Amino acid sequence: MPTAASAKPSPESDTLGEAIQVEDLHKSFGSLEVLKGVSLNAHKGDVVAIIGGSGSGKSTMLRCINFLETPTSGKITIDGEQVEMNADGSPANRRQIERIRTRLAMVFQQFNLWTHRTLLENVIEVPVHVLKVPRTEAIAQARILLDRVGLGDKADTFPAYLSGGQQQRAAIARALAVDPNVMLFDEPTSALDPELVGEVLTVIRDLAAEGRTMLLVTHEMKFAREVANHVVYLFEGRIEEQGPPAEVFGNPQSARLKQFLSSVA
C-alpha cells in the first residue's frame, strides 16, 4: 500500500483541525469482511471523495462514521471527540452518538425524505425537534435553504410530487438545516436520471466552494476530480490509493486503480 504514510493519523498534531479521524476500521457482515482496516483523516474544510467499485466498502465506511452501521472494530473521532464503543463495536453511549450525529448530516442515495411531510416540514423537523430551535426561526432558516437549492416555491409540496433531482436537493437543504460540521454524501446522484444529476452536483459544488467539510462517496469521477481536495480509492475493503485528485486521477500508481479508472471513464 503506497498510501500508509498519509493515512496515518497524527493524534498529537492539530487534533483541533481534524473533522473526522477513522483508525483501523473493520466491519464484517457475518463472515463477510467488508472493511479490512481503513484509516482516514479529514481536516476541517476538506472535501474527501471516496471512490471504488461496487462492493468495495465505500458506502459501508461512510455509514460506519455515523454508526448507521456498527463497526466491528476500530476508532472513530469526530471533531476531536472519540466515539465510545463497546467491545463489539456498538456505540457505548447512545446520547453521545445522537449528539455527534446532529453535527454530521447525511445525504442518502435514495433521498429518504419523510414522505408524510412537506419539504418545509422535512427541513425544520430536526432543528425544531432535535436541536430545539424555535419554530419561527427554523422556518425562516428553512425558507432560505430551500431558496438556496432552488426549491423556494416548493416549500409546501410533498416529496412524492417532485423529481428525484428536486428531492435530492431538498434532502441537501434538510442536511444543511442542522448547520453540520461535516456532511456525508452517500452516492447522492446514483439514483437519479442522467439529466437530473447536474442540478444536484451544482448544489454540492457550491457547498464545497464555501468550505464545507464533506465526505463524498461517488461514481462521478469528473466531479470528484473537480471538487475534492483528497481522493480515496477503496478496493475490497482496503484503501488502495489516496492523495490529491490530480495525483490519483492523473498519475495512478496501483494497477487496480488504473484499471478501475479506465473502466469507468
Added chain:
Amino acid sequence: MELILETLGLAESAQLLSLSPPGWGANLLRGLVNSLKIAFGAFGFGLLIGLFGAYGKLYGGPVLRDLLAIYTTVIRAVPELVLILILYYVGTDLINKASSALGYGRIEISGVVAGIWVLGIVQGAYSIEVLRGAIQAVPPGQIEAARAFGMPPIMTMWRVTIPAMMSFATPGLANLWLIATKDTALLAIVGFSELTLETRQAASSTRAYFTFFLAAGALYLIVTLCSGVVFAWIEKWARRGQPSLREDRT
C-alpha cells in the same frame, strides 16, 4: 307524519320505539351508548396493546417475542364468545379473590370497565398484527434518516414511524373498529346491558321482536356508516403526501 305512519301500518311500531316511557326507544339508545363506550374503550385499549406489542414483536428480545406470539396465537385461535366468557369470569373472579385476600369485600365491577377489558384484550391481539405489518411497510430509509440526524428512538417512533405507518394501518384498524362495535353484542351473554341485550329485553316484553331487532340493526348500520365517513377522513389525512392511484401520473 302520523298519517303516513298510519297508512303504512307502522303507528304501533313508532309507539313502541318512542323515546318516552311507554316506548322502548330510550332503552335502545342507552344500550347503544353503552355499546359505543365499550367499543371505543376496547379499540383504544387494543391499540395501546397493539403498538407496544408490535414494537415488542419487531424489536424485543426472544422471551418477549415468544410471549407475544403466544398471546396473539391463542387469542386469535379461540372464538371470541368463548374468550369473553373466560376473560369475564376469570377476570372478575381474580379481582374478587384479590380484594378478599386484601380484606375488602366483593367488588362490584362496572360492566363498561369489564367490557373494555375483555374486548380490549381480544382487539389487542389483532391490533398487534395490523400495526406490525404497517411498521414493516414503512420504508426503512425514512427511519434511517431520523437516526442519522440524531433523533432518539422514542422521538423517531412518534415523529417518523407512526405517522408514516398510519396510511398502511388505517384500513386494518377501520376493520378492527367495526368488529369492536359488533363484538359488544357478545357481551349480552354476560348480562351487560348493551344494545343487543336492551333490544332483547324490549322485544320479549312487547313480543315485537321484528320491530326491535330491525331498529337495533338500523342503529348498528348508522354506526357503521358514520365510522366509514370518519375513517375515510382519517385515511385521507394519513395518506397525505402520497399521490392517489387514480390521479393521472405523468
